Amino acid sequence: MVTLNVLVLVCLLYVAFLFAVAFGADRAALVGRGTWLRSPIVYTLSLSIYCTAWTFYGAVGFAARSGLEFVTIYLGPTLVMIGWWWTLRKMVRVGRSQRITSIADLISSRYGKSNTLAVFVTLVAVIGLTPYIALQLQSVTLSFATFAEADPFTDAPPSQQSTAFWVAAGLAVFTILFGTRNLDANERHHGVVMAIALEAVVKLFALLAVGVFVVWGLAGGVDEILARIDSSPIARWEVPGSRWVGLTLLSAAAFMCLPRMFQVMVVESEDEDHLRMAAWAFPTYLMLMSLFVVPIAVMGLELMPEGANPDLFVLTLPLRNGQEGLAILSFLGGFSSATSMVIVAAIALSTMVSNHIVMPIWLWSTGGGAMVSGDVRSVALLARRLSIAMILFLGYCYFRLSGGGTALAAIGLISFVGVAQFLPALMGGLFWRGATRSGALAGLGVGFVLWLYCLFLPSFGASEIMPYSVMRNGPLGIGWLRPQALFGADGMDPVIHAVMWSLLLNTCTFLGVSLLTLPKPIERLQGAQFVNVFQHSQTPGSWSGGLARSEDLMIMSQRIMGASEAQAMFSKEARKQGIAGYLPEPTPDFLQMLERELSGSVGAATAHAMISQIVGRATVSVEDLMAVADETAQIMEYSSKLEAKTEEQARTARQLREANEKLTQISVQKDAFLSQISHELRTPMTSIRAFSEILRDSEGLSEEERNKYASIILEEATRLTRLLDDLLDLSVLENGQVVLNSQTGQLSDMLDRAVSAAGVQDRLRIHRRREAEKITLHTDLDRLAQVFINLISNAGKYCEAPDPALTIRPQAENGNLVVDFIDNGPGIPTDQQAMIFEKFSRIGQTKAGGAGLGLAICREIMGRLGGDITYLPGQEGAAFRVVLPLREAATVQAAQ
Amino acid sequence: MTAKKTPVFVQRRTYRRRRVADGARLLPVFGGILFLIPLLWEGDPAGAEAVPDGARTAWVMTYLFVVWFGLAVLSGVLARFLVAEDDGGDEEGES
Numbered sequence: 001m002v003t004l005n006v007l008v009l010v011c012l013l014y015v016a017f018l019f020a021v022a023f024g025a026d027r028a029a030l031v032g033r034g035t036w037l038r039s040p041i042v043y044t045l046s047l048s049i050y051c052t053a054w055t056f057y058g059a060v061g062f063a064a065r066s067g068l069e070f071v072t073i074y075l076g077p078t079l080v081m082i083g084w085w086w087t088l089r090k091m092v093r094v095g096r097s098q099r100i101t102s103i104a105d106l107i108s109s110r111y112g113k114s115n116t117l118a119v120f121v122t123l124v125a126v127i128g129l130t131p132y133i134a135l136q137l138q139s140v141t142l143s144f145a146t147f148a149e150a151d152p153f154t155d156a157p158p159s160q161q162s163t164a165f166w167v168a169a170g171l172a173v174f175t176i177l178f179g180t181r182n183l184d185a186n187e188r189h190h191g192v193v194m195a196i197a198l199e200a201v202v203k204l205f206a207l208l209a210v211g212v213f214v215v216w217g218l219a220g221g222v223d224e225i226l227a228r229i230d231s232s233p234i235a236r237w238e239v240p241g242s243r244w245v246g247l248t249l250l251s252a253a254a255f256m257c258l259p260r261m262f263q264v265m266v267v268e269s270e271d272e273d274h275l276r277m278a279a280w281a282f283p284t285y286l287m288l289m290s291l292f293v294v295p296i297a298v299m300g301l302e303l304m305p306e307g308a309n310p311d312l313f314v315l316t317l318p319l320r321n322g323q324e325g326l327a328i329l330s331f332l333g334g335f336s337s338a339t340s341m342v343i344v345a346a347i348a349l350s351t352m353v354s355n356h357i358v359m360p361i362w363l364w365s366t367g368g369g370a371m372v373s374g375d376v377r378s379v380a381l382l383a384r385r386l387s388i389a390m391i392l393f394l395g396y397c398y399f400r401l402s403g404g405g406t407a408l409a410a411i412g413l414i415s416f417v418g419v420a421q422f423l424p425a426l427m428g429g430l431f432w433r434g435a436t437r438s439g440a441l442a443g444l445g446v447g448f449v450l451w452l453y454c455l456f457l458p459s460f461g462a463s464e465i466m467p468y469s470v471m472r473n474g475p476l477g478i479g480w481l482r483p484q485a486l487f488g489a490d491g492m493d494p495v496i497h498a499v500m501w502s503l504l505l506n507t508c509t510f511l512g513v514s515l516l517t518l519p520k521p522i523e524r525l526q527g528a529q530f531v532n533v534f535q536h537s538q539t540p541g542s543w544s545g546g547l548a549r550s551e552d553l554m555i556m557s558q559r560i561m562g563a564s565e566a567q568a569m570f571s572k573e574a575r576k577q578g579i580a581g582y583l584p585e586p587t588p589d590f591l592q593m594l595e596r597e598l599s600g601s602v603g604a605a606t607a608h609a610m611i612s613q614i615v616g617r618a619t620v621s622v623e624d625l626m627a628v629a630d631e632t633a634q635i636m637e638y639s640s641k642l643e644a645k646t647e648e649q650a651r652t653a654r655q656l657r658e659a660n661e662k663l664t665q666i667s668v669q670k671d672a673f674l675s676q677i678s679h680e681l682r683t684p685m686t687s688i689r690a691f692s693e694i695l696r697d698s699e700g701l702s703e704e705e706r707n708k709y710a711s712i713i714l715e716e717a718t719r720l721t722r723l724l725d726d727l728l729d730l731s732v733l734e735n736g737q738v739v740l741n742s743q744t745g746q747l748s749d750m751l752d753r754a755v756s757a758a759g760v761q762d763r764l765r766i767h768r769r770r771e772a773e774k775i776t777l778h779t780d781l782d783r784l785a786q787v788f789i790n791l792i793s794n795a796g797k798y799c800e801a802p803d804p805a806l807t808i809r810p811q812a813e814n815g816n817l818v819v820d821f822i823d824n825g826p827g828i829p830t831d832q833q834a835m836i837f838e839k840f841s842r843i844g845q846t847k848a849g850g851a852g853l854g855l856a857i858c859r860e861i862m863g864r865l866g867g868d869i870t871y872l873p874g875q876e877g878a879a880f881r882v883v884l885p886l887r888e889a890a891t892v893q894a895a896q
Numbered sequence: 897m898t899a900k901k902t903p904v905f906v907q908r909r910t911y912r913r914r915r916v917a918d919g920a921r922l923l924p925v926f927g928g929i930l931f932l933i934p935l936l937w938e939g940d941p942a943g944a945e946a947v948p949d950g951a952r953t954a955w956v957m958t959y960l961f962v963v964w965f966g967l968a969v970l971s972g973v974l975a976r977f978l979v980a981e982d983d984g985g986d987e988e989g990e991s
Contacts, residue, residue: 067953084975244934
């Protein structure tokens with residue numbers, strides 16, 4: 001006989017073997033050798049964790065109690081799998097493109113990276129899966145107990161509770177060793193997946209072996225077994241339609257929503273193409289697992305004594321018929337089923353708990369978020385290990401509470417209904433852009449509460465949690481709130497009742513609230529990313545790195561990813577940007593990449609929160625939406641650049657045009673100057689020559705006439721000289737050859753001199769303010785007087801007013817002497833104001849015989865004196881402003 | 897001389913590929929209906945012991961497993977076609 005000790009030894013050896021396989025696979029993946037690790041067959045086999053101890057032991061029990069109904073649990077996943085093109089492909093694509101770490105992460109990512117939603121999904125998943133874990137503990141415990149009973153050397157078999165406890169503890173240690181060696185969930189657990197694939201083979205082989213033994217060894221062939229089925233208590237096909245349809249739908253929903261299925265199907269997925277093989281291979285696997293269930297159940301019912309637990313027929317049939325080797329194989333198959341499920345479920349749940357509950361709380365409680373000292377990685381790992389222990393402990397508690405006597409399938413169905421509550425939010429999120437976070441939260445909340453009320457709490461039986469009176473008459477005697485006959489739905493199967501109400505109201509609430517609420521921008525952004533994942537597998541919400549500090553980002557990344565990985569990533573990015581060293585510019589692309597990398601370790605919501613803490617922005621702005629939605633922003637930026645360039649060119653062109661105009665004007669001026677000067681020289685020369693000839697040739701001129709002609713000649717010669725003097729003066733001034741003769745004097749004296757020198761007193765009234773003229777000047781007074789004389793005589797010559805007047809208004813302003821000369825004439829037209837200081841420029845028709853050099857000389861003189869002369873527009877007449885710096889005069893004075 | 901035919905050929909391939917994808921989408925619906933059919937064979941409701949022509953578990957089981965196997969095969973064929981269509985987009989001269 002197989003003793004209990006031998007069994008324990010076999011178990012330990014098997015576990016050690018699994019561990020070696022996992023270790024080897026991890027090593028192979030590390031050195032890049034294991035391409036076979038990433039083959040579709042391994043992927044398909046890893047999906048078989050759907051078949052847990054529930055399948056291995058429970059299906060036979062299910063069949064023994066309800067006939068063919070057990071098969072619905074496998075028909076649902078079959079339909080989902082052959083419909084992979086619709087749903088699973090999209091889930092895997094989204095999972096890969098968004099670096100999803102768990103189903104909670106997927107749902108929270110879809111609904112705007114909401115951590116509230118992630119926490120809620122995590123809690124539902126943990127509570128929902130507790131019965132499922134208890135189921136595995138129960139099955140392993142029962143199988144141990146079966147061997148213990150048959151063990152002749154054990155007087156007092158260990159109690160079920162203690163066995164369950166040690167199994168739970170052992171599984172916790174095993175899972176921690178297996179699942180939390182590396183942190184990045186996106187690096188994928190090659191070892192675990194390999195071990196699961198191996199266990200899938202073991203359990204299939206074990207179940208087939210038992211089946212073959214039962215059909216050909218016990219029953220005696222296919223025809224024989226069909227006849228026995230026909231004569232067995234489950235011979236009649238009498239499955240209620242509601243259960244048949246309901247359980248098929250439920251198992252299909254659970255297949256997509258179970259955290260452990262999501263883990264192997266999406267998170268551990270290496271390649272979307274692997275689904276192609278899984279599409280036919282996984283249904284085949286399920287079919288093979290189900291093939292011998294009914295025969296084993298029938299033979300068990302026939303051969304085993306009354307009252308034997310039908311859940312254990314797989315084990316007890318070989319044991320009773322002396323097939324100890326087969327019994328041990330069968331035990332290993334069941335053990336494999338239970339352990340692989342617990343390992344993956346615990347890994348998936350612990351990832352969710354640590355990413356969505358522990359890490360946010362830890363980051364929040366340490367205040368500075370990502371900026372605190374200490375290694376985030378160790379915290380994350382510790383959180384995961386503790387979560388695994390906690391999850392198994394919860395499972396153990398459920399096992400204790402439920403008493404360990406319930407049929408396995410009944411326990412499993414409770415879990416299925418619990419996780420199926422994710423379905424509306426999940427499918428809505430993948431296929432409907434209108435689904436909102438509020439809708440998902442509300443729907444999930446309603447479904448969860450109904451599940452608790454209608455199925456989970458009653459599963460403990462009539463107890464303190466839910467007294468018998470409530471079960472029978474409803475809370476406070478309200479009949480239509482009875483947990484198993486809600487709204488008067490009396491006489492329904494409890495599971496179907498719970499499925500119907502929870503999923504129906506969940507879906508309705510989800511749809512209704514989604515229709516009524518408005519999603520935030522980031523939700524709409526993520527919604528478009530998820531629903532249209534095949535159109536554009538591109539970026540989610542982008543970051544603007546304006547405020548981000550690369551160094552802080554690096555410090556944070558080092559804590560999460562490990563120093564060397566983070567440094568390698570940063571320097572690679574810096575090189576890509578063409579920057580030496582470790583700190584790249586925090587471009588939106590880089591921030592996005594970083595967020596995805598980090599979300600592999602701590603989940604999308606946390607990674608988003610951490611980066612936004614450093615970058616300083618928690619939400620997505622309208623600009624980001626535009627940038628992501630389209631390249632509009634780029635195009636706009638480009639066109640605005642073009643616009644600026646165009647404007648600049650237009651400015652340059654304008655300047656060029658102005659310069660050209662000026663050149664043309666100067667050229668015209670030069671021509672005018674030449675003709676002017678020849679004209680100016682020629683007029684006096686002509687008269688001088690004419691009168692000289694008269695004097696020479698005419699005889700008998702009177703003395704008076706001779707004097708008159710001679711004085712004309714003299715006058716003309718003087719005018720000629722003056723013109724030449726002016727020209728010379730201008731030329732000297734322009735060439736900077738003038739020597740200034742500084743003197744000190746009073747402004748009033750100078751103006752007196754100038755007024756008298758201009759000789760215009762008879763035809764021009766001059767308004768002066770004597771008291772304002774008491775200003776001492778130190779400059780070349782003669783030159784300044786020349787300017788004043790010029791201005792005053794100009795006023796006398798050109799002022800066309802009937803009563804000409806000139807106002808001279810001196811004032812000291814900002815250390816400058818400002819003297820305005822304003823007459824009451826018509827002034828100078830705007831278009832000619834720029835030209836009056838040019839040589840030979842004269843306004844309009846030359847009325848008085850000036851050469852047009854006066855103002856040009858004035859400008860040159862004032863330039864030499866460090867001041868300026870300008871035309872002052874906007875006065876009642878022509879106005880000139882002479883500006884002379886006083887300070888310079890003062891300093892010159894002080895120096896003397 | 898095939899230059900003129902190629903576009904038609906490609907179009908037909910694209911068309912086929914879309915129909916294969918449609919088929920892949922319809923397969924679970926088809927399978928679901930097939931799995932529901934045994935409900936029609938149900939004998940009398942519980943209590944009627946001796947109904948000779950009521951469906952037997954053995955019979956239904958055989959039917960279910962045959963359908964199951966058929967669906968797996970069909971799914972495999974479709975998956976293979978989807979592979980061939982996706983990969984063979986630019987090598988139409990081959991077939």
